[in-house]
Amino acid sequence: MKLAIASGKGGTGKTTFAVNIAYVSAMRGERTRYIDCDVEEPNGHIFLQPHITDSVPVAIPIPEVDEALCTSCGECKRICQYSAITMILDKVIVFPELCHGCGGCALVCPTNAISEVPREMGVIEKGIIHLAGSDGASSAQSASGDAIDDSNPVQEQTETMPVVDLQAGTEKVFFDFVQGKMNIKESLAVPIIRKAKEYVLDEGVSIVDAPPGTSCPVIESVRGADFLILVTEPTPFGFNDLKLAVETLEQLDIPMGIVINRYGMGNEEVEKFCSERGLPILGRFPFERRIAEVYSRGEILSRELPDYREMIESLLDDVIAMLSRQPSGGKRGVGD
Amino acid sequence: MKVAVTSLGEGLDSKVDTRFGRAKYYVLYDTETKETETIDNSVNMNASHGAGIQAAEAVANTGASVLITGNVGPNAFRSLDAVGIKVFTGADGDTVREAIAKYERGELGSADGANVEGHW
Ligand code: SF4
Ligand code: SF4
Numbered sequence: 001m002k003l004a005i006a007s008g009k010g011g012t013g014k015t016t017f018a019v020n021i022a023y024v025s026a027m028r029g030e031r032t033r034y035i036d037c038d039v040e041e042p043n044g045h046i047f048l049q050p051h052i053t054d055s056v057p058v059a060i061p062i063p064e065v066d067e068a069l070c071t072s073c074g075e076c077k078r079i080c081q082y083s084a085i086t087m088i089l090d091k092v093i094v095f096p097e098l099c100h101g102c103g104g105c106a107l108v109c110p111t112n113a114i115s116e117v118p119r120e121m122g123v124i125e126k127g128i129i130h131l132a133g134s135d136g137a138s139s140a141q142s143a144s145g146d147a148i149d150d151s152n153p154v155q156e157q158t159e160t161m162p163v164v165d166l167q168a169g170t171e172k173v174f175f176d177f178v179q180g181k182m183n184i185k186e187s188l189a190v191p192i193i194r195k196a197k198e199y200v201l202d203e204g205v206s207i208v209d210a211p212p213g214t215s216c217p218v219i220e221s222v223r224g225a226d227f228l229i230l231v232t233e234p235t236p237f238g239f240n241d242l243k244l245a246v247e248t249l250e251q252l253d254i255p256m257g258i259v260i261n262r263y264g265m266g267n268e269e270v271e272k273f274c275s276e277r278g279l280p281i282l283g284r285f286p287f288e289r290r291i292a293e294v295y296s297r298g299e300i301l302s303r304e305l306p307d308y309r310e311m312i313e314s315l316l317d318d319v320i321a322m323l324s325r326q327p328s329g330g331k332r333g334v335g336d
Numbered sequence: 337m338k339v340a341v342t343s344l345g346e347g348l349d350s351k352v353d354t355r356f357g358r359a360k361y362y363v364l365y366d367t368e369t370k371e372t373e374t375i376d377n378s379v380n381m382n383a384s385h386g387a388g389i390q391a392a393e394a395v396a397n398t399g400a401s402v403l404i405t406g407n408v409g410p411n412a413f414r415s416l417d418a419v420g421i422k423v424f425t426g427a428d429g430d431t432v433r434e435a436i437a438k439y440e441r442g443e444l445g446s447a448d449g450a451n452v453e454g455h456w
Binding site (some may be wrong): 083086088089091093095097098 | 386389392393396397411414415418419
């Protein structure tokens with residue numbers, strides 16, 4: 001099952017839900033992977049505290065011009081849609097930050113003056129998540145940066161959380177983590193998101209945490225999901241952004257459901273909109289002080305608050321039920 | 337040698353415009369013939385992005401080898417640098433005439449890098 005979590009705007013608690021759904025899924029014994037596609041500001045790691053095991057740079061090919069071969073014909077400038085290569089007087093100039101790496105300029109250059117060189121724009125980090133209790137053992141351990149070994153450091157943690165653990169020393173990992181991270185000052189998120197999404201699992205549960213908004217990076221993140229959860233707030237701003245998000249993401253033809261966060265504030269507009277559109281409301285999560293406190297400590301709500309966990313469980317069950325009713329696609333991967 | 341000055345109006349007595357890509361006009365001054373010419377940049381002024389690069393191209397096409405302006409972004413600076421146009425700043429508030437006089441007396445500082453962040 002591939003679940004995407006998105007939100008029309010930032011600050012709705014999207015990452016909180018993505019993290020908690022991933023956590024609950026893993027706690028049920030499902031092979032689960034959390035994939036953070038909010039590459040500008042990935043912050044799922046704050047809660048999940050993964051032990052990063054691998055880091056792969058993401059690069060796109062950008063042109064490099066051999067002036068000795070260049071005849072200043074201007075073909076490269078004409079083909080580039082992004083003004084990333086230009087010709088001023090008889091000089092060809094490349095602007096790496098503007099280049100999308102499409103390869104068009106190299107293709108049209110009649111003298112083969114253009115070669116392609118990699119330009120690193122970000123990184124994909126992979127890691128393993130320990131389902132520790134709230135005693136902070138997991139953070140202490142991941143901070144130490146030690147490799148996972150046979151001495152099974154998970155042992156003491158499994159006492160507090162007996163359902164699932166990382167079976168160290170074997171290949172069997174239940175819960176892991178992937179995040180795309182864009183280098184500072186870069187502006188092209190899509191190539192990094194595309195790379196991160198290569199890690200979506202074929203079997204098991206993948207939770208894709210999309211960036212906020214409704215632009216290309218969001219669409220790239222959500223594309224290919226079996227189900228999309230849109231997180232919103234019952235406020236005029238939340239409503240407005242939800243409408244935009246629904247209108248854009250509807251076109252991907254993915255079944256979706258809505259989660260209303262900070263339920264109880266604001267007004268009924270979101271509810272009305274959902275019932276008009278036939279969008280199922282998967283959950284209404286109140287805004288409570290105790291939730292804010294756990295959140296601000298960077299902890300996983302479903303681990304600390306049993307009733308919160310129940311809400312996430314039932315949300316997950318609803319999604320699974322909806323998917324199993326889907327006429328096509330909607331392969332059941334969870335909770336038999 | 338031709339000097340280009342970004343300006344708010346036409347002719348030598350208008351004020352220097354400290355924006356480069358989105359300057360209203362460029363006043364061109366030929367130090368040998370003392371001739372001046374004004375180029376309208378209003379097309380570029382409203383460009384949504386890449387204004388600096390296009391402005392650099394426009395200035396390069398005039399044959400100028402010196403540019404007096406205010407803020408030049410990284411892409412514009414690279415473009416100007418690639419075709420050997422020297423950038424001078426420090427004429428804020430002056431008229432084009434005063435700016436050129438200051439340049440000729442060597443009183444303007446030359447910029448050896450972008451002095452504003454790019455925006456694209
Ligand atoms: S690779 Fe594509 S985007 Fe980059 S400079 Fe060439 S044509 Fe433009
Ligand atoms: S297409 Fe090739 S030869 Fe023509 S201007 Fe560009 S780099 Fe030079």
